[in-house]
Amino acid sequence: xxxxxxxxxLSTREARSRLAPRQGTYWHEFxxxxxxxxxxxxxxxxxxxxxxxxxxxxxxxxxxxxxFEDADGVRVMxxxxxxxxxxxxxxxxxxxxxxxxxxxxxxxTAGPACNRx
Numbered sequence: 001x002x003x004x005x006x007x008x009x010l011s012t013r014e015a016r017s018r019l020a021p022r023q024g025t026y027w028h029e030f031x032x033x034x035x036x037x038x039x040x041x042x043x044x045x046x047x048x049x050x051x052x053x054x055x056x057x058x059x060x061x062x063x064x065x066x067x068f069e070d071a072d073g074v075r076v077m078x079x080x081x082x083x084x085x086x087x088x089x090x091x092x093x094x095x096x097x098x099x100x101x102x103x104x105x106x107x108x109t110a111g112p113a114c115n116r117x
Contacts, residue, residue: 007028007029008026008028008038010079012079013066013067016040016045019038019040021041021042022040024039025038026039027050028083030083030086030087031090033051034049034050034087035052035086036048036050036079037050038065044064045064045065045068046061046062047062047064047065047085048060048061048062049062049089050086051093062077063077063085065078066078
């Protein structure tokens with residue numbers, strides 16, 4: 001039988017305070033293959049970004065969690081800031097892998113494309 005993945009609430013200090021300290025990281029998937037991690041040790045709390053690339057996983061430590069002090073958005077981040085930083089880091093990794101800039105121009109639908117001369 002396969003294991004059921006349990007998603008933990010990491011969005012508030014109060015919710016994170018109910019989690020037990022452990023050696024592993026609590027993960028929150030925010031996009032396919034993109035995750036925000038929360039490590040809760042006995043004395044340190046850290047946000048981490050992870051991007052799953054097949055059998056390979058890329059990880060980057062982002063900042064301390066705001067469990068002990070207020071977030072400054074750089075050294076200490078709240079959940080919202082950490083999720084945004086993780087999303088930006090994951091996007092940068094995908095762009096780097098492609099070795100080309102992201103094409104953010106609007107895409108053309110089939111109608112206009114078929115009517116082009």
